[in-house]
Amino acid sequence: MSTSAFEQRLAVERQVGAVQRRQILRRILQQSWLWLIILIGLILMVTPGIWMILASFKTRSEITAVPMQLLPDKLMFENYATAIEYTKFYNVFLNSLIITLSITIANIFTCTWGGYTFGKLRWPGRDAVFMLVLSTMMIPGFLTLIPRYILVAKMGMINTYAGMIIPFLTGAFGIFMTKQFMTGIPDELIDAATVDGSSALGIYWRIILPLCKPIIAVLALFVFDWAWDDLLWGIMILTDRLRWTLPIAIVNLQVRTSNQYELQMAGATLAVIPVVCLFLVCQRYIVQGVTLSGLKG
């Protein structure tokens, strides 16, 4: 009698074990499917970039070889030297850096300023003015492209850094993003400072700016990335070679060298390097930033 009860229990346990095992097996199977998809995706994401770097070190005959040659026989650093020479790299890199950094730094101050004005200051008409600013998010850049060009031209800013920087000093999206972020800063903090005799300007400078560091990082990253890649406004405003930015120089390299792909790939790699460095340093903020812009509670 006791043996049969024991056997019964054993059978039940065995059954439970089988169910568990089956569940674990199914989980492993499901996980491996997911990882297979992720892995294929990862390969697709990374391959073009690796292809570009490899091609930048090849000779032309290695690039145009059929069937293809994966690795270069010898690393052709000369490609980079020639690409640097053709694009006047140091010159255009400096132009790009000056323009992009100016736009980025300006946006840091203007957008937090806007966020503070519309998010934390209390004044009559605030919401109406904010809606007006916000509605410009719906205005695509190309609508105002030509009048803005004429404006900049009439102001004598063709072929100047100013012409590249001043039209992009602030943006509705940046103001909106910082305003959203500032809802997390308690009003009591600001009220306390007001009671202590701080002016609105002092509060912006001593309380708001330091507390906004995370959103400033996100903002700076996005503005930098966008401004670094601008092509359309550049080819409109900058006709003088010496004023060119990196994207314009890269496109010109393509036009000038038609099928010298090794030079084009070297140039493209050079244009990518600063962004990749920034990406590696600020990875954490990137994901956080995209999340912030995507989730509007």
Place this chain on the structure above:
Amino acid sequence: MASAIMTTQRTPTAFWKRRSVQRALTGWLFAAPILIYFTIFVFGPIIASLVMMFSDWNGFGPLEKMRFVGLANLRELLRDEKFMGSFWNTFKYAIVVVVSGVTLGLLLALVLNGVNKFVGFVRATYYLPVMLPMTAMSLLWGLMYQPRYGLFNQLLVKVGVSPVSWLINPDVALYAICLMVIWKGLGWYMVIFLSGLKAIPEEFYEASKVDGATGWQQFWKITLPLLRPTLLFVLVVTIIGSLQVFSPIYIMTQGGPANATNVVVYWVYRTAFEFSRFGYATAEAVFLFMVIFVITMIQLRIFREGGLTSYY
């Protein structure tokens, strides 16, 4: 006497009155630079666009000499095959890019939501192409699309498929550019959808599981409805963004072959700066904007009642 006036001024209502005046003053003073800037660089140019679209200005003479031609630009526009071609190309491009981006991005987000190791690394790697400059990527993909020794055709030949004339065949070129843009943007869609998925409480899934819901039902009844705000944001932003495509066209195809990749912004640029028809170019831009505007309004209506105010 003087002290009596002082005391009346010190009454609470007077204090609050002064305080609120001060507040209003501060607010408007802070807003003034922003308003002035937006007036000069956004609102002014919008009004200028709406005026210039009725002129035949060539971009050179003094502004005072601008001649108004009434509706001539608009009439020409509707009969202009090149412009209308670019208009439809732009929409084809936007639809392909947005629909594939949303579908693949959401799928990828669902996949990544199902695993719990290396998520940060995977997410970052998928996001990398989003950050890379479009100019450099256009050069790179131009080479990969090269008909004889480009990466794509070499691989196709290797698996026994006949090679494709990516950027040379008018039926394929626009989609080839779409493919690059989808590749580049996929990480953006994924990261946004993933954060949207993470915000859905786990209890919803557990409760529905108890009720015997299948994974498919969970997706349609829980995931998708709760992703609506995210989806709205993604659609509005990406449609406005894709209709503005310029760099890849300018670099990879210059609108060819046979105008198959001619898109509006590229064509506006050429109309103004190559043909010196600033008035007509503005009319083209306004025309596209009007259409985008209508689409955006419809989207806001469909996804959420109340329009712009409920959008954020």
